[in-house]
Amino acid sequence: MISTKNDFKKFILIRELAEICGIHVGDGYLRNDGRRKELDISGGYEEKEYYDTHVIPLFNKVFNPDIKGRFFPSRSTYGFVIRDIKVIKFMHEQIGFPYGSKSLIIGVPKFIREDISLIPYFLRGYFDTDGCLNFTKQYGNYSEFNKTRHCYPRIIFSTVSSKLFKDLQKVLILVGFKLSIYNYQPKRGNENLRYIIALYGKTNLNAWLNMIGMKNPTKYSKFLIWKKFGFCPSNTNSQQRRRILKGELHPRLLY
Template sequence: MKELEAEFLGRYFWDGCLTVKNNKAQFSITGDLKEEKEFYKRVVVPEFNELFNLSLKLREYKSNGVCGLYYSSKNFARELQETYNLKPGKKLNVNLPLLKTKNEKIAFLRGIFDTDGSIYFCKSYFKTKKPTFCNSFHYKPKIKIALISEKIITFIYNIFLELDFSPRMYSPRKQKKQENIIYALVLDNDKDVKKWITEIGFKNIKHKTKVKVWEKYGFCPPKTTIKDRYMILQGVLDPLTFYSWKQNDL
């Protein structure tokens, strides 16, 4: 398997959708219009076209805030089913890819974390008499993914172990009674986060800008948009404006 194929499968396993119904078939892979348009335009669409020798263009739907790829083709749907053993419909019980090499495993992880994973930053909640850097700023990075498929999350967990990571699994939970059970894991120690950034990395600009802000300032404020982070990196926006305290409080 090519690394590009493994990365495509990672992206498909959450943001992708294969629908086959009434003699019609459609493949789609979508993301958030505001936060992921650049990622889809610069990475997802070109790599998809390269892999499948197509010339599709990014489509935008402002009414529901979505952008992505849409391809209606029975032959293409059949190709995905035969080549990659993909199942149409919901991804609760999927056929997992056979990843033989280290590079294939890395590409798959990057693909699925780019589209459905997240990197976020926490501060310490250890109480001190005076504010400190650690309990004032969101300085500690964590990389997390949460899915409704126990099969996929276990697959990801085992790949991490094979690559010498130490992932931590969350207890399965439901936010609401009528919702599916959520399965999640996190990389939350410094060694694993550094290993991810240096050996796997992100292609999604949404995630990459968070890492760049953290590397530049030692922290990354929560609830920033990709536009905010670009402005912070350009020196136009002070990251301290996302905090209510004053600098001389430290």
């Protein structure tokens, strides 16, 4: 464990730490309510394989807390909790992650913004937990296949934090991506303005896979289906995608 903010370059597992920061921005929560201090990381039930095979080993490698994954039925998630005070203080005091609700104020940690070699690792952790890969039909002067099948790739990030929105734009452009950005105001008056970043097309998707990669099987399976068939139906679940990749279900039957 490092002791000061100026020691990040000395941290042996700094790439892994950058990915952990991305995971925390997507799925994490630092709790300090006066009674408990803990780091809570969890995602949907479909993320269990990702957590068991990648996230938990990654945290164990960096922080060595002997984490065990578990279900949290009250919120329908799967993940883990770390109560090691050294880890909690490190994430809050040295990296700068806030206690409590982070949605409106979270950003990309400074040590990552200032080191281009760490940006891909942060982006992978953030995409695997909070990003979206989907494929859309194309309208206009396109082939019948393109107009009737979900074949056009999109990587989407959505946040209510204006700081994270600005930080993500900067780091994505810095590593070479072409972005589309827009805002979305939910119809419900009590919901916050959402900031959207989109990476459209095959060029962006191929660049993402070559530079960033994906460790989350629930998201990577969509790419594998698209790569094999040239399209990936919308609104499929993990079980359906596994059947498609095993040859038990043809994706055209989902139309």
